[in-house]
Amino acid sequence: MQGFYKKFTTLLDNFFWLLYNVRMEKTVSAIGYIENDFTEKFGIPRQSGKADGVISRIHFYPPYQTEDAFKAIDGFSHLWLLFDFSAAKTTEFHATVRPPRLGGNTRVGVFASRSPFRPNGIGLSVVKLLKVEKTEQGISLLVGGADLLSGTPILDVKPYLPHADCIIGAVGGYADGVANKRLSVEFLDGAKEKIPAEKLAGLIDCLAEDPRPSYQDEPERIYGMAFGAQNVKFRVVGDTLTVVAVE
């Protein structure tokens, strides 16, 4: 009788183990990709909306590029992008991450962060909708403030619904308060003129967000940030970032 009982509970255990491990799985694929001046990770603002002046274009693959799929989208001021963290591939699961804004030394849980190194590697960013453009390849969207690397695959575009998505009085944990320090940006003679006029505001926004790793404070160091086809060289002393050259 005891043998039977043992068999029965083992069976039951295995049954629940199986049930527990049947997890939903599916394939997702890009509906398009983004194109902008962020050709490298260094210098991309750490959240969307910090550099509204940076303009990105979202291209869509067939059949998503059709005009119908974007009907009434121009009534929305902002959009959500779901995207693949294509530049942050990781095979292992790491339960904690070190947010750059906490100095890079403090660990928080991955689900308490927006880190790209996360299960399923899906990113979420809100962008400003600037223009719905009809091109020969169909619709493309011009958006401001995206914090995505150029070429990032887009998984979805959703309208930003103010009455549901904007939570007045929400509390942002460790991320509150650390987000508002901005640098003042100066240019050495001749550097400013090398930046195309329509890109200047966006670049200044990015620089003001302080691209350096938080734990670095080396006034002598010259950093280089790729921006479009250019390389922007700068150094930071105190609260002032000075662009020393644009190549």
Place this chain on the structure above:
Amino acid sequence: MQGFYKKFTTLLDNFFWLLYNVRMEKTVSAIGYIENDFTEKFGIPRQSGKADGVISRIHFYPPYQTEDAFKAIDGFSHLWLLFDFSAAKTTEFHATVRPPRLGGNTRVGVFASRSPFRPNGIGLSVVKLLKVEKTEQGISLLVGGADLLSGTPILDVKPYLPHADCIIGAVGGYADGVANKRLSVEFLDGAKEKIPAEKLAGLIDCLAEDPRPSYQDEPERIYGMAFGAQNVKFRVVGDTLTVVAVE
């Protein structure tokens, strides 16, 4: 020479066609699932946050259930859930949808809507974080206001960052203005007492949101909404919803 040119341009064409059609694709899998009283689609509020009183529990699969993965999450008042629209399977792409709140007759583009019937079928909802609970199976989260069907697979949990995610002054297109009509909810004798006390506020929130399809106005009709193990029967006359029975 012309033959060579033709061959060359054809080659180029094919090359770009291939390049254009190499689309990122990957497998995502559930990190957990949600459990609540929404056992059917009918009656679930059409956006998150409309029924904060409805409490859901998010269970996590190994290895995500570890305490480390949620370190510092209790500092956030709200969380984003990315989830699989598991109850809205569709194989074909439909460029337009008919949002229920527009009466179900007006078509808008799928990317101008939060419809579950969309490419990649990933949902996005913000919920209130009520409690981080340690159970024998690891961490589970109690959240308020989720508009997800019970059993929905969760793909990601991210903190809501007020300074990036709450856009003051954002414009919500056709969704503005149609979201605030709420019904007053009444109960016939004896019906209210059948609802467990801790679930009453959540149920009333759901009912106030008017579960009926927008294009229906049949004062005589009795609707039934599954809520947990119960069936809530009601009718709507004008701006008043009356619960006539709870079974």
